[in-house]
Amino acid sequence: MDILKPAVAGTLESCDAAVTVEPRPAGSLPLLELVVESSEGRFAAKVGVAARAALAELGVTRAKVTVRDRSALDCTIRARVLAACLRGAEPACGAEPVAKAAAPWEALK
Amino acid sequence: MSRTSIGRDIPDSAGDLGKLSPFAGAWARAEGVSAPRKLLSAGRPTKVLSGIDEAVRRSGLESGMTVSFHHHFREGDFVVNLVLDAIARAGIRDLTLAPSSLTSVHAPLVAHCRSGVIRRICTSGLRGKLADEISRGLLEEAVLIHSHGGRARALREGSISVDVAFLGAPACDAYGNACGSSGKSACGSLGYARVDARYAKSVIVLTDCIADYPALPASIGQELVDWVVPMDAVGDPKGIGIGATRISRDPRELLIARKALAAIDATGAIRDGFSFQTGTGGASLAVIRYLRELMLARGIKATFCLGGITSQVARMLEEGLVGTILDVQSFDADAARSMAVNPRHIEIDAVTYADPGCPGAAVNMLDFVVLSALEVDMDFNVNVITGSDGVIRGASGGHSDTAAGAALSVVVAPLVRARTATLVDRVETIVTPGESVDILVTDRGTAVNPRRPDVSAALKAAGVEVRDIGELRELARSITGDADPVEYGKRVVALVEYRDGTIIDAIREVK
Numbered sequence: 378m379d380i381l382k383p384a385v386a387g388t389l390e391s392c393d394a395a396v397t398v399e400p401r402p403a404g405s406l407p408l409l410e411l412v413v414e415s416s417e418g419r420f421a422a423k424v425g426v427a428a429r430a431a432l433a434e435l436g437v438t439r440a441k442v443t444v445r446d447r448s449a450l451d452c453t454i455r456a457r458v459l460a461a462c463l464r465g466a467e468p469a470c471g472a473e474p475v476a477k478a479a480a481p482w483e484a485l486k
Numbered sequence: 487m488s489r490t491s492i493g494r495d496i497p498d499s500a501g502d503l504g505k506l507s508p509f510a511g512a513w514a515r516a517e518g519v520s521a522p523r524k525l526l527s528a529g530r531p532t533k534v535l536s537g538i539d540e541a542v543r544r545s546g547l548e549s550g551m552t553v554s555f556h557h558h559f560r561e562g563d564f565v566v567n568l569v570l571d572a573i574a575r576a577g578i579r580d581l582t583l584a585p586s587s588l589t590s591v592h593a594p595l596v597a598h599c600r601s602g603v604i605r606r607i608c609t610s611g612l613r614g615k616l617a618d619e620i621s622r623g624l625l626e627e628a629v630l631i632h633s634h635g636g637r638a639r640a641l642r643e644g645s646i647s648v649d650v651a652f653l654g655a656p657a658c659d660a661y662g663n664a665c666g667s668s669g670k671s672a673c674g675s676l677g678y679a680r681v682d683a684r685y686a687k688s689v690i691v692l693t694d695c696i697a698d699y700p701a702l703p704a705s706i707g708q709e710l711v712d713w714v715v716p717m718d719a720v721g722d723p724k725g726i727g728i729g730a731t732r733i734s735r736d737p738r739e740l741l742i743a744r745k746a747l748a749a750i751d752a753t754g755a756i757r758d759g760f761s762f763q764t765g766t767g768g769a770s771l772a773v774i775r776y777l778r779e780l781m782l783a784r785g786i787k788a789t790f791c792l793g794g795i796t797s798q799v800a801r802m803l804e805e806g807l808v809g810t811i812l813d814v815q816s817f818d819a820d821a822a823r824s825m826a827v828n829p830r831h832i833e834i835d836a837v838t839y840a841d842p843g844c845p846g847a848a849v850n851m852l853d854f855v856v857l858s859a860l861e862v863d864m865d866f867n868v869n870v871i872t873g874s875d876g877v878i879r880g881a882s883g884g885h886s887d888t889a890a891g892a893a894l895s896v897v898v899a900p901l902v903r904a905r906t907a908t909l910v911d912r913v914e915t916i917v918t919p920g921e922s923v924d925i926l927v928t929d930r931g932t933a934v935n936p937r938r939p940d941v942s943a944a945l946k947a948a949g950v951e952v953r954d955i956g957e958l959r960e961l962a963r964s965i966t967g968d969a970d971p972v973e974y975g976k977r978v979v980a981l982v983e984y985r986d987g988t989i990i991d992a993i994r995e996v997k
Contacts, residue, residue, distance in 0.1 A: 392904045418875060419969035420905050448904035450965065 380440040384465035387449075387457035394424070394449040396461040399441040408439045415446035427451040431458035440465070533714045534660050534696070538572040541652070541690050541715045549578050550605075551649035554686060555585035556679035557611075558654075558666060558815060562725025565654035565692055567594045568717070574598055580605040584646050586637060586678035586836070587881055590614025591725060599624050608646055610634055611871075611881020612980075620979055621877040623995045629878075629980040631871060631917075631993075634678065634814070635840025635847065635887035636985035641685045642837060642844065645987065651686035653679045653706065654720035658693040662711025663704035666816075666833070667826035669695035671721045674795070674816020674825050676705035680835035683710040694720045705833055727818040730797035733775050734768035738900055738929050743772035746898050746927040747780065750854055752948035753941055755894055758786040760853045763793040763888055766817065767858030769898040774798045781807050792839070792848050793855075793884065795831075800824035803831055812848050814839040814884075840887035842985045849884070849891025857885055859899045861913040864955055866920030866935045868897055869913035871982060874906045876972035876996045878980060882917050886985050889922035894941070901928040906969070907962035909955070914972065916991040917982055931958050973997045 380400045387395045401408060411428055415421040424446045431454065432442065440462070444454065487495045490509040499505045535541050547553065553573070555566045566585060571594075573581065583604050588595070593615035598604045608630040612620060620629055632640060640646040655676065656669030664683075666676040671694055683689050683706040691706065692715045700708075734740065746769070750756060762777070764770045775798065781787065790810040791799050797820030802808040804824070811831040816822045825831045840849045849855075860880060861869040868889075871880045889895040899908045909928065924941055926933045931953035934942040945952050974994040984990040 417905050417969075419972065420967070422970060423967050448906065450905055451967065 378435045378437050378462060378466050380437060380462065380465040381467070382465055384461050386460035386464065389445060389447055391447050392449055392453065394444055394446045394454055394457050396428075396445075396457040397443040398461045398465040400465070401439045401441055409437070410441045412441075412443045413446065414444070415448075417446065417448040420448070421446070423451065424449070424454055427454040428458050431455040432462065435459060435462050437462050532660060533662055533711065535713050535715050538569055538692070538715060538717070539575065541692070541713055542569070542572045542576050542578070544713060545650040545688050545690055547573065547576075547578055547650045550580045552582040552584050552647060554648040554651045554682045556653055556676065556682065557585060557587035557589065558673040558676055558679060559671065559721035559726050561589050561591050562671075562722035562727075563589065563591055563654070564717075564719055564721050565652060566592055569652045569692075570595060570598050570603065574601065574603045579603055582606040582608065584608040584648060586634070586682075587611040587883075588613070588616060590616075592616050596624065608632065608637075610637060610883055612878045613880070617878040621993070621996050623975070623977055623979055625979070628978045628992075630983055631882050631980055632983045633840070633882045633886045633985045634836050634884045635842055635849065636983055636987065637678075638681050638836035638839070638841040639843045639985065639987065641681050642841060644685075648682060648686035650688045650690065651679075651682035652690050652692060653682060655691050655693045655706065656720065657695040657697045657701060658691045658714055659697045659699040659701035659708075660714060661699050662691055662706070662708040662714055663697075663699070663701040664691045664693065664706040664711065665697070665701055665703075666705050667822045668697070669693070671695075671719065671723060671726060672819065672822045673721070673726050674822030675813040675833045677814030677834055677839060678836050680706055681837055684835075688712050690715060692717050692720055694718060723819075730820040731771065731818045733798065734772050736768055739768035740772055742769040742898050742900065742927055742929050744776055745929075745932055746773050746856055746896055747776045749925050749927055749932050749945055749950055750856075750894065750896060751780070752945045752950045753894055754944065755854045756780060756786070759789050760786075761788055761790045761792065761851060763791065763852055763855045763892070765855070765857040765883070765885070765888075766794060767898070769900075770856045770858045771796060771798070773856045773898070774802075778802055778807060790851075792852060793888070795821040795824075797821055800828070800831065803828055812839070840884055840891065840985070842887070842890070847887075847891060849888045852888060852892035854894040854896060855888040855892040856896045856898055857889060859897050859908065861908055861910050862897055862899060862923075862926055863910050863913045863920070864959060866897075866923040866926060866955070867913050867916045868918040868920075868923060869915045870917050872915040872993060874914065874969065874972075876914050876974060876994075878993060882982065886918040886922065889918045890985065894924050895922055896925045896927060897923050898927045901930040901958060901962050902965050905966050907966045909959050909962045911959070915982060915993055919984075919990065926955065928958060930961055933958055
């Protein structure tokens with residue numbers, strides 16, 4: 378999945394995470410940049426693993442992804458990363474929505 | 487023979503009395519400030535001083551001594567910071583600070599620790615910036631964390647020997663009769679401060695309400711007080727506790743409270759004439775709500791309720807559901823008001839509350855206590871002092887005192903908070919040993935300490951589901967995953983003293 382525009386999902390409430398995705402200009406390295414900032418340092422590594430798994434699930438390989446974690450569970454991290462990517466994959470206004478086919482939720486198909 | 491100042495001849499010595507001192511005038515021996523026995527200080531015309539600076543000067547305080555305070559003003563306290571500022575201005579250094587507890591309003595003390603005014607701290611609790619800095623190695627010497635009963639014991643035995651006690655009081659007369667339940671900064675019981683007043687060498691009461699003499703009955707009597715200092719405000723009523731403590735509306739905490747009450751009831755502890763205490767924290771306070779409903783339904787009464795007292799317990803006293811309140815600390819303004827008007831709402835000091843070495847600690851009379859926890863481990867050890875990141879952010883309080891004293895001790899906590907498991911393999915810091923904890927109640931199930939097969943059998947007989955603590959631990963792990971271990975340094979920043987004076991754990995610096 379290609380990230381076409383900046384998008385966010387989630388909040389900075391306790392037990393949640395605010396996830397931001399941004400397109401990565403062609404040629405910049407690394408292709409996929411993940412930044413994790415966590416209120417719960419002892420889980421920061423696990424948050425990174427969960428976020429990478431969610432990105433892989435959608436096949437996002439080129440983006441800058443920032444996760445500001447407020448002690449969210451893995452399921453929440455996954456949900457917020459998926460939502461942010463799906464929003465970021467929608468083309469800018471006026472263009473055909475191509476990303477929805479990739480959405481894992483029936484309601485969006 | 488020697489001669490008195492009036493001219494009578496008396497012998498130089500007499501048998502067992504030994505050497506005799508001849509009378510030398512009614513006030514010849516008055517030693518003024520800080521006479522250790524305070525017997526000869528009655529000649530002072532007034533105890534009222536101009537302000538804190540004069541109080542520091544006349545208290546006899548010197549570098550290297552020990553000063554104490556109480557924490558009845560909780561997050562609203564002005565006294566500790568103002569007095570330490572005055573002490574710093576007087577050029578006094580290397581003090582041992584021995585308050586009954588410290589809260590997050592005491593962050594300005596960080597500067598006094600850095601500058602060497604404070605060398606050592608003994609306290610029940612530490613929170614906020616001061617706690618963070620101490621966890622990162624602010625003080626050379628380890629902080630001593632004690633329980634409320636353990637502190638009372640230490641003061642009584644003299645292992646903490648207080649040179650000057652600076653005790654804020656919401657009301658005090660000019661001769662030192664101090665009271666906690668009236669005045670604009672009313673905080674209710676002065677139970678912790680009463681111990682300082684009794685054992686400190688010099689006692690200074692600071693007040694924002696000078697009452698007419700004699701302001702009796704008093705929490706701290708004139709016979710114990712050297713000086714009285716008027717101030718504009720001893721505390722901020724917002725931080726002291728306004729109105730009534732609200733019972734939680736968090737459905738998870740209410741669920742835990744209901745489960746806890748069911749477990750306690752299954753042991754047969756809730757019968758006419760029982761006694762109880764509940765700690766602070768949402769679920770543990772919420773137990774009172776359901777307890778009251780159960781008591782009304784059954785038409786039974788409790789003989790006494792002990793401890794930190796809230797408006798809910800005061801209401802139960804007024805409804806006749808509780809016979810007597812023994813109050814070492816009042817948590818809100820309603821409880822403070824109740825102490826002023828209800829003769830069976832009785833102020834007790836910390837020795838009477840929980841001193842393990844005195845022959846009459848009230849905790850030993852408790853049928854059950856409900857306590858909160860930051861962490862509990864597989865051996866039922868409880869941590870209420872450090873967070874899951876190893877940083878100090880809590881208070882020992884009466885946790886280990888009541889857990890040891892009560893016939894049944896119940897710890898309530900959610901199984902998981904945000905991403906942090908409350909039930910862990912090994913608590914970061916032990917405050918209360920697992921041998922004093924009988925039941926753990928979480929939102930996901932109740933576990934009974936294997937040391938109490940009788941309790942386990944009673945719960946099962948009453949149809950209360952009992953789960954193995956290992957099973958609950960696996961459930962917690964399945965939700966949160968395993969955290970990376972906290973990275974500690976080698977240095978010990980605090981020692982946790984058990985109530986008997988032994989050291990139960992050491993807290994190391996966090997990196």
